[in-house]
Amino acid sequence: MARLMYSSKINKIRSFALILIFAGILLMYGGILTKGIDWLVAIFFILGVLMILLSCVVYVWIGTLSLKAIPIICPNCEKPTKMLGRVDACMHCKQTLTLDKDLEGKEFDEKYNTRKYRREANKSK
Ligand SMILES: [Zn+2]
Numbered sequence: 001m002a003r004l005m006y007s008s009k010i011n012k013i014r015s016f017a018l019i020l021i022f023a024g025i026l027l028m029y030g031g032i033l034t035k036g037i038d039w040l041v042a043i044f045f046i047l048g049v050l051m052i053l054l055s056c057v058v059y060v061w062i063g064t065l066s067l068k069a070i071p072i073i074c075p076n077c078e079k080p081t082k083m084l085g086r087v088d089a090c091m092h093c094k095q096t097l098t099l100d101k102d103l104e105g106k107e108f109d110e111k112y113n114t115r116k117y118r119r120e121a122n123k124s125k
Pocket residue numbers: 074075076077078079081090091092093094095
């Protein structure tokens with residue numbers, strides 16, 4: 001059976017920020033390749049700088065998220081990891097984790113973090 005791999009949210013956001021930096025650098029590099037066309041160079045350069053700035057913002061955001069995340073010891077690999085939301089995955093071994101006893105043993109699903117699900121869960125209580 002094919003199992004979907006869930007990576008921890010912090011790792012996901014971190015790789016997104018990394019991709020943004022690379023995209024920004026590539027765009028600026030693209031600007032260098034279009035030598036001669038001033039406005040094109042300017043557009044590439046501005047887009048590249050914007051992407052790198054955005055990734056800085058994302059990095060700051062990860063920082064604040066990490067502060068809010070709950071540090072726990074993963075039951076699977078016994079390494080310290082951080083959790084965001086009701087369900088998340090271990091940063092090291094991708095073990096799915098939950099803080100909610102009601103969700104224990106259930107198939108991991110990102111929907112448990114959404115407001116809609118929380119509202120429905122409260123209604124059924
Ligand atoms: Zn683990």
